[in-house]
Amino acid sequence: MSATAGERNWWKNAVIYEVYPRSFQDTNGDGIGDLNGITERLDYLKDLGVDAIWLTPVYPSPQVDFGYDISNYRDIDPQYGTLADFDRLVAEAGKRHIRVIMDMVMNHTSDRHEWFLQSRSSRDNPYRDWYMWHDGKGQTATSKGEPPNNWQSLFGHSAWQWDETTRQYYYHKFYIQQPDLNWHNPAVHEAFKQIMAFWLKRGVGGFRFDAITALFEDPSMADEGVVLDKNGKPEINAYGDPQLDDSKTDNQPGVHAVIAEMRAEADKFDGSAFPGARVMIGETYLPNIGELRKMYGTPRQPEFELPMDTQVAFINKLDVAAFRQRLTDAELRLGTHTPLLLFDNHDNPRIAARYGDGVHDMDIQRVIATILLASRGSALMYYGDEIGMKTTLPKRKEDVKDPIGITGWPKEKGRDGERTPMQWDGSANAGFTTGTPWLQVPGSAETVNVKAEERDPDSLFAWYKELIRLKKTVPAFEDGANIMLDAENTKVLSWMRQAPGTPQVVVSVNFTAQPQTVNLAIGGAGIGPRKLKTLLKTPGAADPVALNRIELGPYGVYIGEVQ
Numbered sequence: 167m168s169a170t171a172g173e174r175n176w177w178k179n180a181v182i183y184e185v186y187p188r189s190f191q192d193t194n195g196d197g198i199g200d201l202n203g204i205t206e207r208l209d210y211l212k213d214l215g216v217d218a219i220w221l222t223p224v225y226p227s228p229q230v231d232f233g234y235d236i237s238n239y240r241d242i243d244p245q246y247g248t249l250a251d252f253d254r255l256v257a258e259a260g261k262r263h264i265r266v267i268m269d270m271v272m273n274h275t276s277d278r279h280e281w282f283l284q285s286r287s288s289r290d291n292p293y294r295d296w297y298m299w300h301d302g303k304g305q306t307a308t309s310k311g312e313p314p315n316n317w318q319s320l321f322g323h324s325a326w327q328w329d330e331t332t333r334q335y336y337y338h339k340f341y342i343q344q345p346d347l348n349w350h351n352p353a354v355h356e357a358f359k360q361i362m363a364f365w366l367k368r369g370v371g372g373f374r375f376d377a378i379t380a381l382f383e384d385p386s387m388a389d390e391g392v393v394l395d396k397n398g399k400p401e402i403n404a405y406g407d408p409q410l411d412d413s414k415t416d417n418q419p420g421v422h423a424v425i426a427e428m429r430a431e432a433d434k435f436d437g438s439a440f441p442g443a444r445v446m447i448g449e450t451y452l453p454n455i456g457e458l459r460k461m462y463g464t465p466r467q468p469e470f471e472l473p474m475d476t477q478v479a480f481i482n483k484l485d486v487a488a489f490r491q492r493l494t495d496a497e498l499r500l501g502t503h504t505p506l507l508l509f510d511n512h513d514n515p516r517i518a519a520r521y522g523d524g525v526h527d528m529d530i531q532r533v534i535a536t537i538l539l540a541s542r543g544s545a546l547m548y549y550g551d552e553i554g555m556k557t558t559l560p561k562r563k564e565d566v567k568d569p570i571g572i573t574g575w576p577k578e579k580g581r582d583g584e585r586t587p588m589q590w591d592g593s594a595n596a597g598f599t600t601g602t603p604w605l606q607v608p609g610s611a612e613t614v615n616v617k618a619e620e621r622d623p624d625s626l627f628a629w630y631k632e633l634i635r636l637k638k639t640v641p642a643f644e645d646g647a648n649i650m651l652d653a654e655n656t657k658v659l660s661w662m663r664q665a666p667g668t669p670q671v672v673v674s675v676n677f678t679a680q681p682q683t684v685n686l687a688i689g690g691a692g693i694g695p696r697k698l699k700t701l702l703k704t705p706g707a708a709d710p711v712a713l714n715r716i717e718l719g720p721y722g723v724y725i726g727e728v729q
């Protein structure tokens with residue numbers, strides 16, 4: 167059975183919702199979220215309006231990096247459930263027209279994976295060349311010498327770990343327990359094609375490819391450059407190491423060929439729940455829009471449908487000029503490709519921590535949600551964004567679960583703060599578990615929770631839900647171009663969504679704590695001082711009379727259809 171064009175292109179205006187399974191919903195009282203918990207909350211996700219859920223890894227794992235250290239790619243970790251539970255989740259999600267997207271971690275495995283256990287057993291084992299093994303500098307029969315070069319783990323200190331069994335170092339871009347695979351070995355390629363096929367046959371809606379730009383390293387093994395501060399001295403990171411420039415270990419030649427190869431493999435499959443409707447998403451932290459465009463591939467060798475636009479995501483300050491430029495880049499410099507916008511995920515402090523001012527946080531989160539959902543393209547949001555969950559950092563080192571925080575304390579407190587349990591209601595454990603939650607539920611859950619916000623028409627939840635509805639039902643939002651308006655304004659970001667044969671829609675967001683008035687009746691955009699039909703506005707704000715006078719309160723938002 168072949169898919170319709172709409173089914174194949176569902177992702178072009180999609181809302182994708184990242185679920186951190188450990189923290190979403192626990193159904194068996196062990197304090198850890200599970201697959202049945204996600205199934206239990208599917209009606210909530212359908213009501214919110216999401217098209218797909220991306221699950222961070224649920225494969226068997228020692229949980230050193232909470233699932234990103236995978237010991238078996240073809241099963242479910244018992245703490246999350248069983249393959250039968252997973253199949254039920256996919257089936258129930260499908261009934262609600264929600265796709266399930268898996269995390270595909272190809273850069274590294276767990277050191278408990280059978281491949282690595284074989285690889286480290288002897289130098290002549292058939293799996294030896296599946297990983298990155300090297301002699302040390304100055305190594306002798308009695309001395310291990312020094313690590314092969316100065317490359318560092320992203321999580322602190324040398325990226326090389328000495329292994330006494332076979333007397334060589336292995337490379338790990340991340341934790342010591344996450345050895346990097348050798349992507350120069352064709353057998354590794356074939357293994358992952360088979361892994362993808364295993365899950366595609368189970369009806370998954372696609373994959374999010376983790377750490378994809380880290381697959382290859384410079385074969386010369388040369389040292390990386392040290393980043394210098396303004397005084398010419400080495401910058402020191404949170405782990406006490408010199409900051410390196412990643413020039414030899416990130417976005418190296420070979421990455422695009424692997425993505426194209428995996429895309430070709432995925433294109434062979436029709437998902438059982440949604441025929442032909444799988445998508446490939448890339449975790450793509452890149453230095454500029456040109457490098458991002460390359461991640462889409464070419465017509466002859468397509469790569470990701472949706473590489474993440476981290477150019478917009480992590481500006482991390484309310485800078486109108488920066489947002490205008492990055493959104494213009496996404497509109498004009500990606501060709502016909504669909505941007506994937508995001509602002510939040512499990513590796514970064516939540517939105518309020520990066521953009522908030524401590525006074526207007528709720529209104530600022532409305533601003534960010536509007537940019538995310540009223541711009542052209544697909545939108546990726548993180549669980550709890552819709553109710554305004556905040557990063558809640560541990561106060562003591564002994565409470566830290568994330569090894570990054572243990573290594574880097576107190577400068578680096580880890581990522582626990584943005585992974586706290588979903589705040590469903592105002593009860594002691596926020597409706598997340600009947601047991602002891604794996605991370606403490608923030609005190610804010612008493613008032614900031616789904617149950618309370620569902621009843622409040624002025625809540626952030628109501629704002630997200632209405633924005634998502636507009637994204638799906640307003641013709642100009644579905645596939646209209648983004649055209650920047652009032653482009654010299656340094657305090658208000660305004661743009662128009664325009665699609666042929668449909669009414670124009672204007673969006674205006676105030677980036678300041680002071681009231682602002684904007685005039686969007688500018689001839690260059692082809693719109694005069696006409697009237698507006700309000701589609702959405704900050705609660706309590708007045709409707710503007712016409713395009714030439716839109717009044718915005720502090721961090722105010724207005725969306726209107728041009729009459």
